[in-house]
Amino acid sequence: MTERQVTRVRDVMKTNVDIIDGRMTILEALKTMQHIENKSLIVDKRHDDDEYGVLLLSDVAKQVLAKDRSPERVNVYEIMSKPVIHVSPEMDIRYCARMFEQFGLTRAPVIEGGKVVGMVSYTDMVLKGIADLPLE
Numbered sequence: 350m351t352e353r354q355v356t357r358v359r360d361v362m363k364t365n366v367d368i369i370d371g372r373m374t375i376l377e378a379l380k381t382m383q384h385i386e387n388k389s390l391i392v393d394k395r396h397d398d399d400e401y402g403v404l405l406l407s408d409v410a411k412q413v414l415a416k417d418r419s420p421e422r423v424n425v426y427e428i429m430s431k432p433v434i435h436v437s438p439e440m441d442i443r444y445c446a447r448m449f450e451q452f453g454l455t456r457a458p459v460i461e462g463g464k465v466v467g468m469v470s471y472t473d474m475v476l477k478g479i480a481d482l483p484l485e
Contacts, residue, residue: 358445359438361477362459362467368393371402371426375413378404378425387468391458392429401458401465402431435460436469442478445469 365384368391373381378390392402404425412428413420435458436445449455449471456470 356442356478357438358436358440358442358459358469359467361442361473362438362469363387363473364467366391366458366465366468368465369404369425371395371424371429371431373425375409375420375423375425375428379409379420387456388470389456389468390425391465391468392425392431400432401435401460402426402429403433403458404429405456433458435465437461438466442469442474446471446474 363384363386366387367382367384369378369381371392382390388406390404392404394401402425408428408430409420412418413423434448434452434454436448438459438461445457449457456468458465459467459469
């Protein structure tokens, strides 16, 4: 019997992430977003003892667009999630997928040594981890 090849989060994660300040307005944050394929923005720590946050585009749709709030008047910290559940780049994608299911996640930052090194999503795990399809 052959051993299964372990695919790690590091093998499938996106390494291009957008990190923003939580005091920005939603409009400012969206204008600085360069990696739209991630569908999220990482909210930076304010100091060493703080935690990272995350702002999903779906949060903006639900909390700003659907409620007819002005993106120029809503700050990121008002609708972001913090602290954010994160994963290690060394985690097996099978366990990462299980964790996503258990906590109702669709994506999570990848943190190594206290710093964000990427973002992983179900899409990355399935298309890059199982099917080995090139994603950009």
